[in-house]
Amino acid sequence: MSAQQQLLWEDLDLISSTTINGVLYGIALSLYVLAARSLYPQLKDLHQRRRAIFIFVYTSVVMICGxxxxxxxxxxxxxxxxxxxxxxxxxxxxxxxxxxxxxxxxAEDIFSTMIDILTLGIQIWRLWVIYSTTHYALAVIIFPLLLFLCFIAMDIVSMVPWIQGQFILTTSVVSQLAIEIFVTVLVIARLLAHHVNYNFTGASEMSKQYMSIAAMLIESYALESAWTLAIIVSDFLGNVPAYTFFGDCDGAIEVIAYLLVIYRVSTGRGWNKRTEQQISTLHFQAERSTRTSFEVTVRSSQALSDANIVAGSRLPVSSAV
Structure with missing residues (x-):
């Protein structure tokens, strides 16, 4: 490595591990405050209290680790x-x-691993929530769960100084990217299937809600996936300064991506176990309302037609006489 590259490496490492990470965690703190503010009213609702407490405690642990x-x-x-x-x-x-x-x-390695596990684990949990109402939920969750266990093992092994190696680090990062992409694709596929179904049946409002949830997940996890991919590419190209920069900021990006999802879930724009049931109920009620209105219209038209027929069959008074 040349002296210029060495200097660039040191500059990026110093700035990314201090200044840039500080700015990113400032953004994460703002999202955390917004999410907490949105969760507070839900504590008064008996049906949402346990869910709101769990999200708040889990998110607080992520922020403390960060x-x-x-x-x-x-x-x-x-x-x-x-x-x-x-x-x-x-x-x-x-x-x-x-x-x-x-x-x-x-300690830095330990807390970095904790952030990885907490943010990736919640992705797999949300995958399970979305597919839990299907008959193939277990089959869907097996592969990302195995990748997640592999990722945890590689992350833990990489913390041992005397057995650190490039293969272990690369395997850990590749497993992380595979989980992010695989989980996101499966979730989007599920939402698109509902979007097509409700579009086909004419339930445009339900279709829009599914697409808004899909867009939320794409926006939130696209940043994290792109950042992880940048780490892999810079490592493959042997660009040490870039690899150091993306690696130093990876933890902060994971926290921001997680908080983007949590904030939107806390404001009611996410997916939970009741989402599909609620949307299906709305769809049924909409169909029922439409069908009832149609039946009323048909009956009214038929009654009017019968009345006209009866009226037309009556003879004038003069003719009757």
């Missing part, structure tokens, strides 16, 4: 670029060689 990870990453930058700036091989060499064997480096 903030601690940010603090540890900043501490790692301080150790590398200030306390050991005269280390042989430059600060970045100290970070790669020694930092991740220190308590601060180990």
């Amino acid at each position: 903030i601690i990870f940010l603090a540890l990453a900043t501490r790692g930058a301080q150790l590398s670029y200030i306390d050991h700036n005269t280390f042989v091989g430059e600060p970045i060499e100290y970070q790669v060689t020694y930092l991740f064997s220190l308590p601060a480096g180990i």
Whole structure:
């Protein structure tokens, strides 16, 4: 690596692990506050209280892990670029060689793994929620669940200093991307199937609701999938500065993508176990209302026609006389 690339690597590592991560977690904190504000009124509803408490507690754990990870990453930058700036091989060499064997480096890895597990785990859980009413829910969930277990194993192994390797890191990132894409595709396929069904039956409002949920998930997880793909591509091309930049900010992006979904779920624009039942009920009521209106119209027309026929069959008074 040339001296210019080495300098670029160090610059990106220092800025991304401190300033950029701080800005990203500021965005995440704003989304968290908005989601909490939307969840608060649901605590007064007995039917939604347990769900709202679970979402709030889970999201709070994700945010706590994110903030601690940010603090540890900043501490790692301080150790590398200030306390050991005269280390042989430059600060970045100290970070790669020694930092991740220190308590601060180990803790940073642990909280990074916790963020990965929490954000990916909730994706698989939502996949199960969406397919739980079907007969093939178990078959759908098996493959992403196996990928998730593989991802956890690779993430845990990568934290052990003496067995770290490029293969382990690459397998972990590829498993993460596969889960994100696979889960998103399955969810979108399910929603599109309902969209086509309700479009075919003329229930345009229900069709629009399914597409709005699909668009929400695409918007939320497209950023995370694109970021993970950028990590893989930069690693494949051997672009160390880019790989370091995308890797340093990956945790913050995962938290933002998760909070985008949670915020929209908290405002009632997400999918839960009652969504399909509610939409199906609305569809049935709409059909029933339409059918009832049609029957009333037909009966009224028939009655009017009968009246005209009766009126037409009557003879004039003069003729009767």
